[in-house]
Amino acid sequence: MSWQGCKNILCIRPDNMGDLIMTGPAIRALKESFGAKITVLTSSMSAGVVKHMPEIDEVIIFNLPWVKTAETPDVTxxxxxxxxxxxxxxDAAVVFTVYSQNPLPTAMLAYLAGIPRxxxxxRENPYQLITDWVPDKEPYKFIKHQVRRDLDLVATVGATTTNENLTLTVDDDLWPSITQQLSNKGLxxxxxxxxxxxxxxxxxxxxxxxCWIVAAKRLIREYGLQILLTGxxxxxxxxxxxxxxxxxxSFSAGGTFxxxxxxxxxxxxxxxxxxNTGTIHIAAAVGTPTVVLYGQTNPQHTPWKVPHTILEFPVPVDMHSRNEVIAYVNQTVYAQPSSIPKAADVVNAVIDLLKRSSPAGQPFAHTPVQSQVFPAS
Structure with missing residues (x-):
């Protein structure tokens, strides 16, 4: 069945904020290719970022019980x-997943609603439950970045875009007041x-x-950096x-913004x-260089198309997921766990990336822009 006539599309991405941000380019491809109105069904954890994603027209908030969320879903x-x-x-629905998720429960919602496509x-044959079935070969054959995985999914029905960057709208008029708040804290x-x-x-x-403490102290003492602690x-x-x-x-800004x-x-x-949390995907969407201390969980979620350095560290064995797909990745991709990066490794990564990303003659400076195109992650 052709998707060319689909003008009212439901995108289902019921996960964390970072997951939804990474799905942005695929949603953009649907919107641009079919001239469609896009409604996103997502979790309460992602609700706040929706208004910053220009590809989304409407949103439905619902916490699904088969997705880890902050709130307990109401079965009624x-x-x-x-x-x-x-x-x-x-006219159609797209179920976006990471490779360790089963799409069938989510697809059932769309099926019961009578959505025709x-x-x-x-991985399983979904028969009538999924009309446009793409066999999932990840992670057993290969592993793609999550953004690429999502783009390749919608490409199977003819949806493409020339802009594969993550995008968030930014209210630049807020910067003077933010600067004042930082000044009030001493930064x-x-x-x-x-x-x-x-x-x-x-x-x-x-x-x-x-390790954070030692690294931050060195960055302050040896390089004169101010450290803003956010959360x-x-x-x-x-x-x-x-x-x-x-x-x-150092300056604490937890709960400030x-x-x-x-x-x-x-x-x-x-x-x-x-x-590795939603913050790094916000940074990718606004073009800010990122050094990420990356717990070896899902290798799909590294910074996308932004200058970055990844320092991996192992997940304690007693915290490994019981999900068999993730267990396979732990036994293959992460068969040789990396050692925990030392504070010196963090310092070196920060200074090196600052030097590479700063304008000539302006050490440790950064000129924000609305959109930037960087080499693929």
Whole structure:
């Protein structure tokens, strides 16, 4: 069945904020190729970023029980969601997944809503449940970046785009007030500074606090950098504890900025130093160089098309997933776990990337732009 006449498309990406951001180029391809209205069904964890994604026209928020979310789904609203999908008369639905997820429960929502075309990767033969079935060969044959995986999925029905960059809209008018807030904390944006984002949604992706502390102290003492410690409201205690341990030259901003302010802050930062969480995908979407301390979980989620350095570290064996697909990746891709990067490795990566990314004659500076094209990740 041709998708050329599909003008009302449902995209289902019921995961974290970073996952939805990475799906942006594929959603753009659908919108551009078919001139379609795009509605996204996503989780409460991704709700805030939707308004910053220009490809999305409308959103439905629903926490699915087969996806790890911050809230417990209410089983009584399943029929309501199906009824809502029916009322919208979608021409087609696309189920976006990582390779370790089974798309069939999600596809069932679209099937029960009577959506005539459903596109998804799937290992099993879905028969009538998925009309446009793309056999999922990841991770057993190869592993693609998540952005490429999603783009290749929609390409099977003829959706392509010439702009494969991640994109978030930024309110640049917020920068003066953000600068003032930083000044109130003691940070001078006219002098060298970077963001350090240590908080994670999963403990297994934590980089040791003692390593953060030693690295930050060296960056301050040896290179004169100011360290802005960012995090959500729930991570405020972490940024404050790190600030106390790091001392002079570091500034705690946990819980300080709303999402729209944080996106703007990341855009104007000379560099982001972070664990692998949604923050690195925000940085990729606004063109900010990134050093990522990358827990060896899913190799698909590295920074996309932005200057970056990856320092991998192993996940403790007792925290390994029981998902058999992820277990396969642990036994193959991560068969030889890397050692935990030392503070010196972090310092060297930060300084090297700052030098490579800064304009000539402006050490450790960064000129934010609306869109940049970088070599593929």
């Amino acid at each position: 609203v399943f029929s309501e969601v199906v009824a809502q999908l029916k009322e919208r008369n979608f 459903i596109l998804a990767y799937c 001078d944006t006219n002098k060298p500074w970077i963001i350090l984002h240590a908080g994670v949604s999963e403990t297994k992706r934590e980089y040791p606090a003692e 959500s409201e729930s991570e405020k205690h972490l940024t404050e504890e790190l600030q106390v341990q790091i001392g002079e030259g 709303k999402l729209n302010e944080f996106i703007c802050l990341v855009k104007y930062a000379p560099l982001l130093l972070s664990v």
